Amino acid sequence: MKFTLSWLHDHLDTTAPLEEICKTLNTIGLEVEGVEEPGAALAAFRTARIVEAVQHPNADRLRVCRVDAGPGFEAVQVVCGAPNARTGLAVIFAPPGTWVPGLDITIKAGAIRGETSGGMLCSLRELGLGEEHDGIAELPADTIPGQSYADFAGLNDAVIEIAVTPNRGDALAVRGIARDLAAAGIGHLRPWLAETVEGTFDSPIGWANLFPEACPWVLGRTIRGLRNGPSPDWLQNRLRAVGLRPISALVDITNFFAYDLGRPLHVFDADRVTGDLLTICRGAGEAFQALDGREIVVSPEDCVIADTAGVQSLAGIMGGDATGVTAETTSVFVECALFDPVRIALSGRRLGLHSDARHRFERGVDQALPVAALEAASRMIIELCGGEASEVVSAGAAPAWQREARLRFARIAGLGGVDVPADEAVAALEGLGFAVRRRDADEVLVDVPSWRNDIAMPMVLDQAPGLDPARARQAEDGARTVDAECDLIEEILRLRGLDSIPPVSLPALSAVPLPALTPRQVRAAAARRVLASRGLMETVGYSFVAQAAAARFGDVPEGLRLLNPIAADLDQMRPTPMVNLLSAIERNAARGYPDLGLFEVGPGFSADGQTQIATALYSGHTPRFPGRTAQAVSLWDAKADAFAVLAALGAPVEGVQVTADAPGHYHPGRSGVIRQGPRVVLGYFGQMHPALLAGRGLDRPVVGFELFLDAIAEPKRRRRAAPDLSPFQPVRRDFAFVVTRDVAADAVLRAARGAERTLISGISLFDVYEGDKVPEGHKSLGVEIVLQPAERSLTDAEIEAVSDKVVVAVSRACGAVLRG
C-alpha cells in the first residue's frame, strides 16, 4: 500500500517529520517497505523575487539582479545571463553551496566580470525538471519569496510504501493508516463527514439481490448529465504517486476512494446497462469480458452482477468491459456494496484475478461506511464531472457487524509481560475507535469499530479429529474466553511498541539441560560425520526431481507426483537421494571435477512413507601420487564406508548378511544388499548399473550405497561386561581353501567360525586367488584363524584338533578342500 505524505495529512493533523512517521509505522506493525522523496534533491532551492535588474556594466548579455529570497537572503546580488531576468519577476534562487542536479555543479559565491554574485537564478531544466530552458523559470507573480521551492511546487510529497498484513484491511486506506498513527501519538485524526447529495429523481436502474449470502447489502444511484474527462492535476498526481495510471475522472474517483477510505466502488455506464435492473446472482457458466480485457467464465460459486443482457461484473473483483465508462459516458450508476470476504477470496483465487477491490474486500472493508462512501463519491463525481444525482437505491440491509470485547487489565502483563496502566490501555483502544461501554478497576468492555474485521470475530475452530470430547470442549471454552482479549492486548502492545517490553530469559528447566536429540535423531548427524571424515562431501538436494529420472531408481507412484510442480523436472518426490547425487556427479564432471565422492543424508519417499536414507556416490579415481597409481573407485570403497556408518550407528555389523540381489539401479553382478535377519534390509551398495550412466558423459565407474537409517535398530544401552583380557598369546593359523567360484567367501568364513565356538576369537580373509595354480572354475581363499586360549597355552595337539575341525566344517559346508 502506497500513499503520499500530503494525502496522509488530509486525514492526520500532525507536525511530525517524515522520519518519525516512518519509525512509528514500523513500530505499530505497518512495516515501511520504502520511502521516495522526489523533492529531497531540491531542498535548498528557494522562491525569490528580482527586486531590481540592471545591465551588467562589463558584459552585454549579463544582468545584475538584486534578489529577495526571503529570510537570510533578503538582498542578494546575483549576476544572471537569462534574457528574461527582469525587475519584479518571481524566480527560483539557489544559494551558494547548492548542488544543481541539471548541471551537476555546486554553486559558489564569487564575482562575474567584476560584479559579485551570491547565488544563481535557475531554469526548470537546471533543477532536473523537464527540458524548458528559455531563460530562468518564471513563477506566478504573487509567489512569496523564501519558500522551499520543492514545497511550493508540490514536489516534496514523500511517497511511503507499507506492507499491510492480511488482517489489516482497514490499513489499506489512507484514513486507516492516519487513525493508527494518531492512536500511536502522532498527531490527531481529522474529522471526516460525507455531506449528503440530495437525489433529484428516481434512479432508472435498481437492484435485485438473489444471492444475499454473497452480498448482504448493496447501494447505488444514477448520476446523469455528466461529462467524463481527465481528472484534475491533484488527483492525477496522487494516483500516479501511488502507482496507479490516471484514466478518466470517473475511474480515477473510484480509485481515489479505494485508497482514501479503503472503499472499493464500481461505476457502470448507465446508458450501456440493458434494462432497469442490476441483479446480484450466482454465475451460470457464462463468459464475459472483464475490464482488463480477459474473458472470464463464471461459475455458480461466483457472485456476479447481471443486467438483462447478461453478466456485467464479477462482483467485488472486476467490472465488465461492456458496461464500463468511457470518455463519452454521460450517465453512470454507482455501485457501493458489501461482499462476503470468503467468497471474494475463493472466486478471485479460482479465476486468478487480482484487483485493488478484491484485495480490500477479501480482507474486509468498513461495514458501516457504504452510505457515507456513496455520498462522498457522488459529491466528487458531481464536482469533477457535473451532473445530478438520483435517489439512492439499495437491496438488503446493513449487516449486524456490532461486536464487543472484554479486556481484563491484568492480562496485559499476563500475556505481554509488561504492565500497562489501565488508563493508557483504554486510551489506546479509544484512539483506534473502540468505544468503552463499561469499565471498572479490573476490566473494560468495548465496542469494536466497524472497520476492524480482525477483532473479536466469531471464533472458528478446527479441532484435531479424534480429540477427547471433554478436552476439546474445555479447550474451546478457554479459547472463547481469551480470544477477543488477545486481540485487544495485541492492539495495546503494538501501539506502545514491543520494544518497550523488557526481555526475560527463559527459566532453566534443569540445571544442566537434557540432550536435545534422541539417540535415533543423533544418527543422521553421526552418519554425516562418519562419511565426511572418510572423505565425502555432504550435499543437499531437492526432495522433488524429474519423474523420468526418479523412475530409474525406484517406484514413482502418482500419489507422490506434485499436482502443481514449479518446473516439469521437479515433479516427483524422489525415491532416494541418489537421484540427486547422480546429477551432481554429472554436473561436477562437466565442470572438470570428475573424481569425487558425495553424500546426502536425507529423505526418500515411497508409497509406504518417508524414510531417512544415508546415500553416497563416488566416481573417478583416487589422485596419483609417487609410488601409487590412480585407483578407480570400486564397490569396496562403497561397502567399506557403508559398514563404517553401520558400525558408528551401533548396528551389529558382525551379524549382518550380504546378499547379491540389489535393486535394478545397481550392477547385478557387483552389488549387494545388507541384511539383518531375513526381513530387515539395512541398505544396498555396489557399482551403479552401466545403463544408468549411459549418455551422461560418465565414462568411468560410479559406485555408491544407500543405508536406511530408520531400519537400524536402536542399540541396546546395556552395561557391558568387563572385557576378558587373556594373559596368553593368541595363536594364528592360515588356511587356503579351494572352492568353486560360485561359493561366497562369506559362507566359508561363517563355516570356519562355526567350527569352534570357544577358541576362535577372530577370522579374516587375506587372499583370493583364481588362476592356473587352482583347478579351472575354482578359487583359493586364504583365511586366517585366531585362536585365543583362556586358561593356559595351547598344545600343538590342541591347535591341530581345532584346525582339523575348521577344515572339516568348511569342506562340509562349502565343498572346500585344503590347497596342496
Add this chain to the structure above:
Amino acid sequence: MSDDLETLRQETLAALAAAADRREWDAIRVGTLGKSGRLTALLKELGRMTPDARKLRGAAVNRLRDELSRAIEERGAAIEAEILNARLVAERVDVTLPTPPDRTGMIHPISRTMEEMTAIFGAMGFRVAEGPDIETDWHNFSALNTPDHHPARTDQDTFYLPAEGSGGNRARVLRTQTSGVQIRTMLAETPPIRIIAPGRTYRADHDATHSPMFHQCEGLVIDRGITLAHLKGCLTDFLRAFFGKPDLPVRFRASYFPFTEPSMEVDIGWSRKSGEIGGGGDWLEVLGSGMVHPRVLANCGLDPREWQGFAFGMGIERLTMLRHGIPDLRSFYESDVRWLRHYGTSPLSPALLHEGL
C-alpha cells in the same frame, strides 16, 4: 711390559684399526678374548707359573686384557656408529615430497547451522522434534488458524499432492513451514513443551532469493506463565549466541501471522553498506514469532486459560547466508564441490558450545 705382550698389544690395536665391518671386528675380538684367543691363552699360562712370576706377569697380562677389552669395545661401538651412519645416509629421502592427498570431506553449511541451532536451543532446554515433509492440509494450515480462504494462504504458494483417504478427501501438501511438527507435539504431549523443529520446507517460488525447497527452524514453548517477555528474551539470547555478538542489537516489530497473537517480526542490527552484522544503523529482518494463538492451542486440545507460550520460525539458509556472507541462495543445492569445500566445515569440529560455535 715384556715383548710378547707388547707385540700382542700392537698387533691387536692395528688389526682393530683396520677392521672395516662387524665381521672383521668380531674375528679380532674372538681371536683375542675368545676361548682360544691369544690373550686368553696368555691368561691360561699364568696357572703354570711360580707365584712370584705369576704375580709379576699376571698384573701385566691383566692390564693388557683390560686395555684390549676396552679398545675392542670402543672399536665395536665405532663400527656400529659407522654402519648406522651409512644406513642413515642411504635412507635419506626427499622430505619436500607432498604427503599422499587425502580426500577431505565436509559438512554442508545447512547441516552445520542446524547443529548450531540445536546446540544453542538445547542449552535453553529445547529438544528437537520432527515430522513428515508431506503433511495434511489440516496440520499445515487449518490447525494453525489458517482456513482455506485465508489471504495468508494465497501468499504461501503451496505444492499439492494428490489427495488421499476414503474418496480422496484428505488434501496433502508439501509442508510450507514446519509448524505441523508443533501441532503434532501439542497433541501428543502435555506441557511444558520446549521444542525446535528444523527441517525441509517447500514453497512454489523460484528466483535468486527464493528456492522451491528450503529449510526452516521453528520453535515452540508452552507452559504456564510464559509471556512475550520470555519470547523476547529467548530469541535475543539465541541471536546473540548464534552470531557470536553479545551486544547484537535486536528489534521486535509488530506484525501478523494467523497462528500467533501478538505477532512480531524480529530484526537485527547490521550495516547495509558493509553487510556487517551488528554494526551500522540499519535493520535486517531475520525471523517471525509471536504468542501462540488461543485458537491454535484449542485446536490441539490445550486450554488457553491454563497454557500459553510462544512460537517462532526462521530460515536456516537465510541465517547461514548472513552469518557466513554467502551471496547466492541457489548455490546451497547445486552440490558444486568447489562451493562445498569453501563453505563446508570439518566433521571433526562439530558444533559444541563448550568449544565455541
